[in-house]
Amino acid sequence: MAEKKWVYVFNELDQASKYVGGAWDDVRGLLGGKGANLFEMYRIGLPVPPFFTVTTEACNAYLAAGEKFPEGMWEQELEALKKIEEASGKKFGDPSNPLLVSCRSGAKFSMPGMMDTVLNIGLNDQTVEGMIKLTENPRFVYDSYRRLIMMFGSVVLGLPDEAFEEPMDEFKAHKGAKADTDLTAEDLKELSEIFKKVVREQKGFDFPQDPIEQLRLATEAVFKSWNGKRARDYRRAENIPDNLGTAVNIVTMVFGNMGWDSGTGVAFTRNPSTGERKVYGDYLLNAQGEDVVAGIRNTEPIEKMVEKLPEAYHQFMQICELLEKHYKDMQDMEFTIERGKLWMLQTRNGKRTARAAVKIAVDMVHEGLIDRKEAIKRVTPKQVDALLHPQFDEEGKKKAKKEGRFFASGVNASPGAAVGRVYFDADTAERMAKEEGQDVIMVRPFTKPDDVHGMLAAKGILTSEGGATSHAAVVARQFGVPCVVGASAVRINLEKREMTANGIVVKEGEWISVDGGSGEVYLGKLDLTVPKLEEQKDLLTLLQWADEI
Template identity: 80%
Template sequence: MVDKKWVYLFNELEQAEAYVGGKWDSVRGLLGGKGANLAEMYRIGLPVPPFFTVTTEACNAYTAGGFQFPAGMWDQELAALKKVEEASGKKFGDPSNPLLVSCRSGAKESMPGMMDTVLNIGLNDETVKGIAKLTGNERFAYDSYRRLVMMFGSVVLGIADEAFEHPFDSYKEKKGYKADTDLTADDLKQLVETFKQVVKKEKGFDFPQEPVEQLKLATQAVFGSWMGKRAIDYRRAESIPDTLGTAVNIVTMVFGNMGWDSGTGVAFTRNPATGENKMYGDYLLNAQGEDVVAGIRNTDPIEKMGEKLPEAYQQFMEITAKLEKHYKNMQDVEFTIERGRLWMLQTRNGKRTAAAAIKIAVDMANEGLISKEEALMRVTPKQVDAMLHPQFSEDGKKVAKKEGRFYATGVNASPGAAVGQVYFDADKAEQMAKEEKQAVIMVRPFTKPDDVHGMLAAKGILTSEGGATSHAAVVARQFG
């Protein structure tokens, strides 16, 4: 009897297609949207780091089996890891040339920020020294390590974000630093030790030093996040069935935080708020992807990348044009530039407002990318309803400015007007909307995926930090 195949490598897309009978929708069902699209990008010759995908079937078997890996899955994951080592020329856990990986969720239907991701898996007290020596960049190595301890502690071990954020912010304040990038290598070494102490205090055991254990625990955490509250809330709002499960993608790390010739970003091939046929996105130099999508750092518009990293920007524009033509839809992409070299980490059909959906459908039909019939089917009844939502008139805004009632401006993640009582907490916003039938505006420094129930209940959302491509903005646009 042939063992059940739970894991597919980056170059095994044809095997996945054969297993499901050739339909692309079924491939997405097996590998998740992220895994399927990463494999497709690799197949059409785009720069994608070596990776493998653990299937949605494995997730469902894990849940059904009392949160235990199905027979053979973990052995297949370790075998796939060996193939990724060969493709990358690095070895997992080897201090002299360490392979680091990310562990990312990826369901068939896109659920931005609703499930878990862990970056820099494979770092420990020894491999961090190897990374520092190999790159000649001690600051980068310890910045990556403090991120792992912080993210692993929060996502995998279930420690509250605040347990890490408070000592982090206090340390920066004590040193007089404004930005994360002001931290030196010595500062970051100190923060790694502080964060390890947080893990010990909160959990009663040390941060795991064995890379294979880190990988196993992260895989379990991503599978487990499929049944997390925020993921379930999101699925209920979008009518996504619980039976789909999530895939797990183990991807070779590429680093946007290696210096000022490195960076990371998120972009849409057309404006997701208006539908304008112009690249729309955010990026950060010397950062990792979570800094952009989590909305925890203020970003720069994508076009500025052309001034700082012109060659990578030119290649990025060519690749995204190719992706839009390939998928015949507006794409939402994530990318990283490591020492001037561009890597594509994700592509998917982008979430958009109702107004943008109509404009993009009409424009793509006029451009000959899709038929008029297809354009018509791309606009849903829900989007037509959203077009009837209130808007501020230009005349009204002018009068408000003249009369001194125009208080502030910001980046509009989605067009539209909202009126309501302000609440600063997602639980309270949901409670007042449901129990008191109040119109609610939720105000936060930045929203986290755990705030999705408050976002769903609110008429409007206002944040003081983050960009227009953060997960919060993506979700807000989607829900009108």
């Protein structure tokens, strides 16, 4: 009997499909949604870096065996690595021409940011030197190296993010650097040494220098992240079964941080908040993908990309159209531009608000992409209900402004009106909501996937950093929690448990009102009004179709 196949290389979609019996849903089950869509993008000729996928079956076997790789899996992974070495013309661990890879989670159903990913695997003290010779760009290479040590340290070795963030903030302050991009090559080299020291001191061993060891440990970490707390919290909220497992995607690294002709971004083919038919997204020049999705840097709107990287921009716009027609649904995509060349790293059906779900479903019928029956299927009863939820009254907002109760504004990441008491961390927010029955607004500098339990318990969310495509915003929209992100005037003092903006101080436990539709935040409780059904044209159209069928 042939050995069981645990690993599929980028051009083996047909084999995977045959193995599961041909249904796309089962392909997604085997390869995970992220993996399956990478294969599909490759198949239809889009620029995807060479990759392979370790199946969800391997993950389940690994977890069932008490965290041991099933027989043959690791050998197959190493074989597949050779194939992507051939395709990319680089060699893993070879200082003269090193291949770097990412190790990415990806379950059947997308769980934005809930599991782990490690970028830049394959860098070590030797390959760093080789990369510098090849790229003549030491700044980029050390930036990638410090990122690897940081991600590896937190994801694989289980160190808290602060173990790296604090020394990094201190270092930046010491160097007088405001943004990460102000750090020089020398600075970043120093920073990677500081990070290595963090690993040594906190773990009692050195950051692993052997690329193969890095790959093995990262693969295991991604398998294990299926059972991480935030992944479990999310699955419960979304009714996703616990026994699906995650696939692991090993993807040749492409670099958005190679200089100012490189960048990275996230975009939706339509506005996920309003449903408007216009590409909506964020990007950053000279950065790696996690800077955008984690919401740790304030991004630029995608339209601006046309000025800086016109060719890649136009190509990307064409791909948006193509992918939407292909999947017949709004897509949420990740891309990276390396020295002007565009690479696609992910596509999935985009999470959206209730309002956007209705508008997109109706518009797509008019555009001939889907039929009426399909449109009705795409809107849940819960979403219809959400559209009839109370909104802030415009007159009430004007009055509050006059009374000096306007606090701050940010990006309107998830619409709806939320009134509640302010709490500054996810655990307290959850406790106050669950045990005390309070209406809670969770306020954070930025939210991390670890905060998902607080986000679910909150009536509303406010962050001072991050953009509308950050995972915080995606999760808020999906669960219909009103959310304002990137309210940059807000300074949060986690020690004093208070925040300030425009000279106004709000202490923990005080009431605020968050308008996720306009991005505004007010002090105290604003009045609410119930929206009128007869004003919601798209919803009426959809309800009428439902009656007719």
